[in-house]
Amino acid sequence: MKITIETPLPxxxxxxxxxxxxxxxxxxxxxxxxxxxxxxxxMAVYEDESIRMVPTRDILYFDATDNRVFAYTRENCFETRKKLFEIEELLAGSAFLRISKNAIVNIKAIDHLSPEFNGRFIASLKNGEDIIISRGYVPELKKKLGIGK
Incomplete structure (x- = not known):
């Protein structure tokens, strides 16, 4: 593919x-x-009635609950107005990865992983929270981390 970039005339x-x-x-x-x-x-997120622009690098994970999607940082929880699949598309190719039907995690926020029964994993995040990685998403996680087959 050829890419051409030109500076427009005044x-x-x-x-x-x-x-x-x-x-x-x-x-x-x-x-x-x-x-x-x-x-x-x-990413634009909502805190009460105000809109805040939060750097995506500060977001640890997204979680969908009761038809609402929340973005979690170390200190705060914000609501987004996007659906989880929209966030997944928007952040495709970045450090974010779908880990369950209800969650997307920033893999840079993972402190360590622990195997769980039934092929699942527990991701312990740098803020001390633990989230479950469903077994269907484990192969993609391993691929993204460069571990396993």
């Missing part, structure tokens, strides 16, 4: 042109992020 508007025979899912996701103005560096 007075010209910035623009992005994509020429592809077939648009891949990755390119469509990138276009969606550009249109939404969202990226992987920060």
């Amino acid at each position: 007075g010209e508007e910035d623009e992005i042109i994509i020429k592809m025979a077939t648009l891949s899912d990755d390119v469509l996701k990138m276009v969606r992020r550009l249109k939404d103005g969202t990226g992987k560096d920060t």
